[in-house]
Amino acid sequence: MIRAFAEVESGGKSGFGPSGLPIIAFEGHIFRKYTNGAYDQTNPLLSYRYRKKAGPEWQTNNRNQSTAWQTLTTAMNLDHKAALMSCSWGMFQVMGFNFKMCGYPDVDAFVDKMKVGQQGQLDAFVGFCKSTKGLPQALAAKNFAMCATLYNGPDYGDYPTRIEKAFKKYGGT
Numbered sequence: 001m002i003r004a005f006a007e008v009e010s011g012g013k014s015g016f017g018p019s020g021l022p023i024i025a026f027e028g029h030i031f032r033k034y035t036n037g038a039y040d041q042t043n044p045l046l047s048y049r050y051r052k053k054a055g056p057e058w059q060t061n062n063r064n065q066s067t068a069w070q071t072l073t074t075a076m077n078l079d080h081k082a083a084l085m086s087c088s089w090g091m092f093q094v095m096g097f098n099f100k101m102c103g104y105p106d107v108d109a110f111v112d113k114m115k116v117g118q119q120g121q122l123d124a125f126v127g128f129c130k131s132t133k134g135l136p137q138a139l140a141a142k143n144f145a146m147c148a149t150l151y152n153g154p155d156y157g158d159y160p161t162r163i164e165k166a167f168k169k170y171g172g173t
Contacts, residue, residue, distance in 0.1 A: 001142075006092060008159070015091030017065035025058075025088045034082035035047060043074075084107045091118065091122075092124065142172070
């Protein structure tokens, strides 16, 4: 199940991009939340209302890993903490705002572990799963729809199908 999540979340990658930095995706609607919309007018690609999953702003900000890291750097220059909390990180794409659930004292400690290696990324995933009510049970029951809801929220698209397919690919039954 862990391998299935890693494959679906990171596209089958190690959790690191070509530059050696963790794979990230910047979520402008989350940045908006943590900055109370302070940058909606001045930086509409960085701070925007949620309209749909992977909308046009998201696609622009996350065209590739180089662009995603440039986007994050720009956002960090506006609000360091909010920017880090507004990214999903590594092979499991755990959102930075989940740092406490993952067992880290602050978002900077979480990001440091995401950068060090796959073990830090795995530890964050496991911490998130253990801290999310119902997720360990959904994983054990192979309830892919419930896993999708608890891991990615109600707007999960074809996530259950992709997780189940990857699970079976790795020998899950």
